[in-house]
Amino acid sequence: MDNIRYDFEIEKDDFERAGEASSSIKKILRQLGLNSGIIRRVAIAAYEAEMNLVIHSNGGSIVIEIDPRKVTIFANDKGPGIKDVKLAMKEGYSTASDRIREMGFGAGMGLPNMKKCSDDFSIKSILKEGTFIVMKMFLKDGD
Ligand SMILES: Nc1ncnc2c1ncn2[C@@H]1O[C@H](COP(=O)(O)OP(=O)(O)OP(=O)(O)O)[C@@H](O)[C@H]1O
Ligand SMILES: [Mg+2]
Structure with missing residues (x-):
């Protein structure tokens, strides 16, 4: 299987389309026939990342890459960055x-959930520049 990559642009405050990228990602993984456990974890992590871009960032992108060993989600934005990542x-x-x-967000669970759903999670944030998250979910035999 060749590596597969999809890019989704996410706009700040775009609640109209919020969640579309993660739904598309879910569909793509279903079509590839990945197992439901992996799909669930990727879908949750991608959704939380997407909502954070809509709510907290100046816009950015969600990129998904699938290779024979893993699914990788990149969430990159154009600022404002996070002062205290810890x-x-x-x-x-x-x-x-x-x-x-009031819209049902703001429980402060998005980032911890992204980490929980990932086998490998990294976050880097630079004030005024942006926040850069990489999440990897490793595929096992049979996924
Ligand atoms: N991409 C981002 N750019 C700037 N700040 C961010 C970004 N993502 C998260 N943050 C900051 O980190 C905090 C915690 O994020 P987290 O996703 O865990 O919770 P939340 O978005 O506030 O609530 P929830 O995800 O439960 O709806 C946010 O409230 C915000 O201050
Ligand atoms: Mg969040």
Whole structure:
């Protein structure tokens, strides 16, 4: 199997289309016939990453790569960056506004869930530049 790559542009505050990229990713993995456990983890991680780009970033992209060994999700944005990544990774930490909380977001669980869903998780953030997340889910024989 050749490596497969899909790019999704995510726009800031675009609640109309929010969730479309992660739904498409889910469909792609289903069509590839990957097992439901892996699909579930990728879909959750991609959804949380997508929502964070919509809610907290100035826009960016979600890229998914599938190779015979793993699924990799890249979430990159154009800022504003995260001041304290260690704090942002804590369960329950959120800077979401009241308006965002009324929409059902802002539990402060997105980043911890992304990490939980990944076999390998890395996050790098540079203030004013952006946040760069790489998540890997390894495929086992039979996935
Ligand atoms: N891409 C990003 N750019 C800037 N800040 C971010 C980004 N992603 C997360 N953050 C910051 O990290 C905090 C924690 O993110 P996390 O996804 O865990 O929770 P949340 O988005 O606030 O709530 P939830 O994901 O549960 O709806 C956010 O409130 C925000 O301050
Ligand atoms: Mg979030």
